[in-house]
Amino acid sequence: MKKRIGILTSGGDCPGLNCVIRAVVSHATLTFNWEILGIPYATQGLLERQTMPLNMHGWDLRGIDPLVNMGGTILGTINKGDTLAHADEILASYEALALDALIAIGGDGSLNIIHQLANLGNWNLVAIPKTIDNDVALTERAIGFDTAVNTIVDALNRLTFTAASHDRVMIVEVMGRTAGHLALQSGIAGGADVILIPELPYTIRGLCEHLAQLRNRWQRKFAIIVVAEGASHCSEDLDNTASCTSPKCGRGQYIAEQIASCSNNQIDTRVSVLGHIQRGGIPSALDRLTATVFGKTAIDLIAQEKYGQMLAWQNGKAVPVPISEVVTHSPALVDSHGDLVQVAHSLGIYVGG
Ligand code: F6P
Numbered sequence: 001m002k003k004r005i006g007i008l009t010s011g012g013d014c015p016g017l018n019c020v021i022r023a024v025v026s027h028a029t030l031t032f033n034w035e036i037l038g039i040p041y042a043t044q045g046l047l048e049r050q051t052m053p054l055n056m057h058g059w060d061l062r063g064i065d066p067l068v069n070m071g072g073t074i075l076g077t078i079n080k081g082d083t084l085a086h087a088d089e090i091l092a093s094y095e096a097l098a099l100d101a102l103i104a105i106g107g108d109g110s111l112n113i114i115h116q117l118a119n120l121g122n123w124n125l126v127a128i129p130k131t132i133d134n135d136v137a138l139t140e141r142a143i144g145f146d147t148a149v150n151t152i153v154d155a156l157n158r159l160t161f162t163a164a165s166h167d168r169v170m171i172v173e174v175m176g177r178t179a180g181h182l183a184l185q186s187g188i189a190g191g192a193d194v195i196l197i198p199e200l201p202y203t204i205r206g207l208c209e210h211l212a213q214l215r216n217r218w219q220r221k222f223a224i225i226v227v228a229e230g231a232s233h234c235s236e237d238l239d240n241t242a243s244c245t246s247p248k249c250g251r252g253q254y255i256a257e258q259i260a261s262c263s264n265n266q267i268d269t270r271v272s273v274l275g276h277i278q279r280g281g282i283p284s285a286l287d288r289l290t291a292t293v294f295g296k297t298a299i300d301l302i303a304q305e306k307y308g309q310m311l312a313w314q315n316g317k318a319v320p321v322p323i324s325e326v327v328t329h330s331p332a333l334v335d336s337h338g339d340l341v342q343v344a345h346s347l348g349i350y351v352g353g
Contacts, residue, residue: 002033002034002035003028003032003034003035003100003302004034004035004037004097004098004099004100005024005028005034005035005036005037005099005100005101005103005299005302006036006037006038006039006046006051006094006097006099006101006102007024007036007037007038007039007054007075007102007103007104007105008038008039008040008042008043008045008046008075008102008103008104008105009021009042009073009075009076009077009105009106009130010042010043010077010078010079010104010105010106010107010110010111010113010114011042011077011079011106011107011109011110011130011131012077012079012107012131012279013071013072013073013077013279014130014131014132014143014144014145014147014148014279015071015072015143015144015147015279015280015281015282015283015284015287016130016143016144016147016283016288016290016291017072017073017075017077017105017130017143017144017291018066018067018068018070018071018072018073018074019067019143019283019287019288019291019292019295020105020128020130020143020291020292020294020295020298021038021054021067021073021074021075021295022065022067022068022292022295023291023292023293023294023295023296023299024036024103024295024296024298024299025054025055025056027295027296027299027300028299029055029056030056031299032299032303034299036054036055037051037052037053037054037097037099038051038052038053038054038074038075039075039102040052040075040076041075041076041077041078042075042076042077042078042106042110043078043081043083043086043090043113043114043117044078044081045075045076046090046093046094046097047083047086047089047090047093049093049096049097051097052074052075068288069282069283069288070282071280071281071282071283072280079109079110083113083117084113084116084117087116087120090117090121091117091121094121094123095121099123099124100124100302101123101124101125101126101302101307102114102118102123102124102125102126103126103127103128103298103302104125104126104127104128105127105128105129105130105143106127106128106129106130106131107129107130107131107133107135107136107142108131108135108136108137108326108327108330108331111127111129111136111310111323111326111327111330112327112330114127115127115323115324115327118308118323123307124302124305124307125307125308125323126301126306126307126309126310126311127309127310127311127323128143128294128295128298128310128311129141129142129143129310129311129312129326130142130143130144131143131145132144132145132147132148132175132176132182132278132279133145133175133176133177133179133181133331134179134181134332135176135177135178135179135181135330135331135332135333136310136326136330136331136332137325137326137327137328137329137330137331137332138310138312138314138321138325138326138329138332139310139311139312139313139314139321139326140312140313140314141286141290141313143283143287143290143291143294144279144283144287145181145182145287146284146286146287146290147281147282147283147284147287148175148182148186148278148279149182149185149186149189150284151274151277151278151280151281152172152174152182152186152190152274152278153186153189153190155172155190155272155274155277156172156186156187156190156191156192156224156226157190159172159224159272160190160191160222160224163222163223163224163270164222166222166268167221167222167268168222168268168269168270169211169222169223169224169225169259169267169268169269169270170222170223170224170225170269170270170272171225171227171252171255171256171259171269171270171272172192172224172225172226172227172252172271172272172274173227173228173229173250173251173252173271173272173273173274174186174226174227174228174229174274174278175228175229175274175275175278175279176197176198176228176229177229177230177331178198178230178331178333179197179198179199179228179230179331179332179333179334180195180197180198180199180200180228180230180231180333180334181334182228182278183195183196183197183227183228183231184197184334184340184341184344184351186226187226187344187349188340188343188344188347188349190224190226191224192224192225192226192349193210193211193214193220193223193224193225193349193350194207194210194211194223194224194225194226194227194349194350194351195225195226195227195344195349195350195351196225196227196228196231196251196255196351196352197228197231197334197351197352198228198230198231198232198333199333199334199335199336200334200336200341200351200352200353201232201234201352201353202231202232202233202234202350202351202352202353203233203234203352203353204233204258204261204262205262206350206352206353207225207255207258207259207262207350208258208259208262208263210350211259211263211267212263225255227251227252227255228251229251230251250271250273252271252272252273253271255271256269256270256271290318293317293318294311294313294318297311297318297320298311301320306320308322308323308324309321309322309323310322310323310326312326
């Protein structure tokens with residue numbers, strides 16, 4: 001029977017989403033001759049019953065498929081809104097669009113909402129994890145994470161030379177929400193001296209002692225600090241002198257003030273907030289590959305009528321795991337006693353404590 005499959009991207013965009021769409025459309029069309037309908041702007045598109053016909057012929061005039069290396073999502077996305085308030089209308093849309101199944105590409109927040117809708121409406125749902133935060137449970141990789149790590153490492157490479165030239169401490173604030181995967185992995189790969197993440201509270205005293213040791217013991221006059229936007233400090237620092245305490249003041253700026261205070265303004269700091277640069281750009285080869293395997297396998301799951309599953313990357317391949325388990329265990333945070341934290345310790349990187 002010819003199937004009609006909806007596909008949507010939900011939550012913050014990231015590189016690699018278009019690669020999933022490409023794989024889904026190619027495999028569904030070439031292997032099964034199914035119809036793929038793009039749903040723009042995630043649940044908003046469902047609510048408004050908007051669709052975008054997707055087919056194999058999105059090549060440009062020279063025959064190049066732009067979806068392989070295009071960042072963002074051609075479907076558009078949203079990461080806000082009280083979707084469940086409109087649940088009845090959204091459920092009715094799934095019926096009205098006569099969908100046989102829906103592929104949802106999202107992070108833990110979006111998957112949670114779509115999973116609830118799918119349960120209410122008895123949808124045939126297959127999910128694919130994406131997020132630069134890499135905090136979706138049960139999968140080693142979410143699409144977009146690898147590209148974001150590479151983007152941060154590129155920034156650290158550049159900042160290291162200017163830091164060394166001016167004997168400065170460069171503070172680089174990165175995304176990740178409540179998870180420190182981005183900061184930890186990019187910090188290790190990019191040669192950071194300090195990595196501050198939400199899962200491992202740091203103290204200003206520990207941080208300042210580390211910077212002093214770098215200068216006095218190792219004659220390293222510059223340093224690179226990677227700080228996650230959600231990094232938390234110990235309560236002993238709460239009665240500090242920093243003026244930067246409002247929620248609008250980022251973690252990077254806060255740390256700069258703390259370093260100025262503990263060094264009597266002897267340490268020259270500069271803050272770079274990488275922000276949405278981390279979400280942009282063309283996808284890395286690894287993200288393209290993961291996205292392509294996930295997209296192809298999602299179609300295979302639908303062919304087997306195996307629903308309520310998210311594709312997870314485990315031990316080198318894409319395997320289905322129940323979405324209900326994923327949402328129960330997300331967000332997946334950095335294991336503060338895990339291998340990567342031990343690696344950081346062994347390199348003499350200050351990671352809190
Ligand atoms: O979840 C992805 C993410 O980029 C987080 O790392 C960050 O905190 C958040 O989204 C930013 O969201 P927005 O694009 O709404 O500013």
